Amino acid sequence: MTVELITGFAGTPHISSDEIGAFQAGLVGPGDYALATGDSLKATMSNANTIAVQSGDAVLNGRHVHLAGTTTATVQSGTQGQKRNDIAVLRYSKNTTTGVETCQLVVIKGTPTTGTPADPAHNTGSILSGVATHDMPLYRIPLNGITVGTLVPLFNVLKPMKDVWDSLTHLLLKIVPGFYVGSSNDNGVCVINYDSPNGKPPSAVLVSIGPWGSDSAKGMSAMVWEAASDHAQVRLMNTRTGDFGGKWPTQFSWVAIWS
The missing domain is CATH 2.60.40.2080 (Immunoglobulin-like)
Structure with missing residues (x-):
């Protein structure tokens, strides 16, 4: 079928995540965004080895992800005399055999160095293009030796349409x-x-x-x-x-x- 009515009764389940993802990407954009809901994915280091991301919503290439409460992930300890950048990401994964899609909070470990550390590589391919793994960077976690520095946000919070309208009317x-x-x-x-x-x-x-x-x-x-x-x-x-x-x-x- 080349033409399908998505928001219409078909007598049987027929709407796929690809179709809803494409629709939502068309509304909010094809990239990765946090929404202004809950705590907007604010995060803290609850201890030297744990990042805690608070509630909120994200849209990854059109896929909606909801964090109902605080979600944690483990950060490996640093090394004395060396610096390292880790990044916390929301990782979308699709089982190519079953088609089951999941998302979880993951910390990608960077490479220790005595110089200036670089962020580790992450999966950048688009879900809209059919990739099985996609990462939405949330925070850079800088480590200097065993000391964890201040978290650096790596995402944008998409404002509600009401806020956009209010800002335009003020102009x-x-x-x-x-x-x-x-x-x-x-x-x-x-x-x-x-x-x-x-x-x-x-x-x-x-x-x-x-x-x-x-x-x-x-x-x-x-x-x-x-x-x-x-x-x-x-x-x-x-x-x-x-x-x-x-x-x-x-x-x-x-x-x-x-x-």
Whole structure:
């Protein structure tokens, strides 16, 4: 079947994890993200050999993973005189024989060195491409000798759509649309008026010329010549000759935007 209704009753179980994973990846993105739920996967070292990741949710290439409470994993002790970077990951695994998929918290041990330690390699292939193992890095665990340093988050927390909407609405103070019908003055200037929400000029004034009421006015273009806190000057140009100026009949729509 090449076309399938996923969120529809089919009379028998028919929805796969691949289908839901693809849908969720299309919504949140194809990468790895923590969600702003629970404790957002915050972590601490409960002792020198145990990392404790708190509750939350993650999306790994579209696969949703839920941590209901604190989840722990073991960190091997460091070596005196050497440094090491381990990384804690959420590891997705698929049994290629049975098709069973699982996820667990795993610590990948780095290579000890007397110089600057590097993070160990992890599985980066995408579940969306059919890989059987994928790692979502959560934290770098730096070790200096036997001392564990401060955990370094390696993931992004995806904000809810409400927060994104609120941030966008705060960017826009006001949008004022209008329509001008008349003639320009001797300099080819038309004046439009508006009320500023903050006493300042708008961030942008956009003009769309037309529709025209007479053939003589065709071939004109309009540009914003000057924008003040209560008005803007729109200047017309004859696109055939490149000339400004003249009392030309005109119609145009405009919008002033304050951000």
